[in-house]
Amino acid sequence: MNLSNLTSNYVEVLMLGGFSLILSIILYLFFIWSKNRTINYIKDKNNFLAVLNITLDRLHNIAVLLILFLFITKTLFQNYSFASVVNTLLYIIFFIQFAYIVDGILVHLIAKSNKLKTSSKKSAVKNAVSLIKFFTRSAIWSIALLLCIENIGIDITALVAGLGIGGIAIALAAQNILGDLFASLAIVLDKPFEIDDYIVVGEMSGTVEQIGIKTTRIRALSGEELVCSNADLLASRVRNYRRMKERRALINIGVVYQTPYKSLTKIPNFIEEIIKKTENARFERANFKSLGDSSLLFEVVFYVSVPGNDYIEYMNIIQNINYAIFKKFEDEKIDFAYPTQTLHIAKE
Numbered sequence: 276m277n278l279s280n281l282t283s284n285y286v287e288v289l290m291l292g293g294f295s296l297i298l299s300i301i302l303y304l305f306f307i308w309s310k311n312r313t314i315n316y317i318k319d320k321n322n323f324l325a326v327l328n329i330t331l332d333r334l335h336n337i338a339v340l341l342i343l344f345l346f347i348t349k350t351l352f353q354n355y356s357f358a359s360v361v362n363t364l365l366y367i368i369f370f371i372q373f374a375y376i377v378d379g380i381l382v383h384l385i386a387k388s389n390k391l392k393t394s395s396k397k398s399a400v401k402n403a404v405s406l407i408k409f410f411t412r413s414a415i416w417s418i419a420l421l422l423c424i425e426n427i428g429i430d431i432t433a434l435v436a437g438l439g440i441g442g443i444a445i446a447l448a449a450q451n452i453l454g455d456l457f458a459s460l461a462i463v464l465d466k467p468f469e470i471d472d473y474i475v476v477g478e479m480s481g482t483v484e485q486i487g488i489k490t491t492r493i494r495a496l497s498g499e500e501l502v503c504s505n506a507d508l509l510a511s512r513v514r515n516y517r518r519m520k521e522r523r524a525l526i527n528i529g530v531v532y533q534t535p536y537k538s539l540t541k542i543p544n545f546i547e548e549i550i551k552k553t554e555n556a557r558f559e560r561a562n563f564k565s566l567g568d569s570s571l572l573f574e575v576v577f578y579v580s581v582p583g584n585d586y587i588e589y590m591n592i593i594q595n596i597n598y599a600i601f602k603k604f605e606d607e608k609i610d611f612a613y614p615t616q617t618l619h620i621a622k623e
Contacts, residue, residue, distance in 0.1 A: 295351055299344035306339055326380055333379045338372045366426040374419035381411050406488065407460060455489040458505035462486055467509070472517035473586070476508060521557065521578040522589055528600070529570030529612040538609050539563070542573055545607070549599045550577045556592055570612030 310331050345365040349358060385408055463486075468474050472483050474493070481495040491508055493501040530542070543561040550558040557578040564574040577596075581588045604611065 295344060295347040298347055299340060302343050303336075303340045306343075307336065310334065326383065329379045329383055330376050333376045335372060335375070338368055341368050342372065363426050363428075367423045370419045370422045370426075374415050378412055378415050381415070382408055385411065406456070407463075455505045458509045459486065459488050461509060462491070462505060467513050468515050468517075472515055473584070474516070475514040476503065476511045479503070516586075517584050519584050521580045522584065524577050524579055524589075524593055526575040526593075526597070526600075527564075528573040528575065529567060530573070530604075531610045531612045532571060534571065534609055538607060539571065541607070542609070545603050546573075546575050546600060549603060550575075550596060553592060553596055553599070555580050556596065567612075569615045 313327075313331055342365065345361055345368065349361045349365055462468070468483055470483050470486060474480065474483060479493065479495070479501050481493040481501055483491060484494050484500070485492040486505075489505060490502050491505055493503060495501055528542075528546075530539070543563070546561040547558050550556050557580070559576045559578060561573060561575045564572045566572075579589050579592050581592070
């Protein structure tokens with residue numbers, strides 16, 4: 276009787292196992308056919324379909340076959356003693372496959388994010404982007420690993436608590452380094468400045484040459500390299516001259532007191548005409564400001580807009596305007612003033 280029952284059980288297991296395998300293969304072939312057709316259809320589509328494309332591309336064929344086979348086997352053999360082992364294997368393969376898909380999607384979204392886009396010239400910023408990807412992947416696979424360990428039957432409560440305490444200890448020991456690290460990520464995301472920007476921070480000024488994980492390197496006008504902590508930079512007020520749409524210019528002009536009234540009233544019009552004819556310059560005002568000690572003072576304000584806020588080009592425009600003003604005053608016979616004193620001697 277026992278032999279008959281044992282034989283019957285073996286036959287049942289073989290039949291159900293064969294049925295499970297055949298059904299898994301049929302479903303697997305249908306999945307492969309559907310997957311290939313879907314990938315060909317959604318190729319080069321919008322961002323949502325790109326995510327779907329990554330999901331399908333990262334569905335490993337062997338993993339899909341194993342998941343189908345184990346799921347059907349679990350359903351058919353749920354009353355058998357080895358069902359728990361099948362269930363554990365099913366969850367482990369599923370978590371690994373799911374983590375692999377999520378990893379690909381998040382890396383794709385990080386790469387496509389507008390805030391994280393950077394040109395090849397600004398390769399230093401890519402270090403921080405790579406760091407974001409590293410942290411993201413580490414979090415995904417750590418969670419997947421813990422879920423797999425839990426499904427094996429190991430209690431992860433003590434492990435998670437130990438990792439938490441260890442993480443706090445490491446964070447306290449390396450808080451300055453971590454502060455600079457997260458400051459680097461903040462610079463990448465918020466972009467208060469980028470490479471090649473001319474910035475002023477406190478008493479320091481120069482062109483940003485490199486944004487690293489811990490420090491930012493600035494080339495000063497005098498030639499030396501300034502190395503600044505990322506955390507200190509974010510804690511300071513940063514003036515970014517590269518992002519000025521226009522640069523304000525102010526010129527003070529003094530003419531002699533002997534200038535005739537008619538010539539004096541023409542000066543603002545002369546200057547306005549000169550600035551309006553100058554490319555990339557926008558006139559704002561020219562006024563007879565005050566009666567100085569040794570000159571009649573005029574104040575001229577205008578704006579210069581140069582692509583990229585090139586300071587050399589800005590100074591060339593100022594120079595051309597000064598040349599034109601000097602030439603016009605020369606033609607109109609208006610003399611520039613310079614500091615003088617008149618000494619009157621009285622005779623008794």
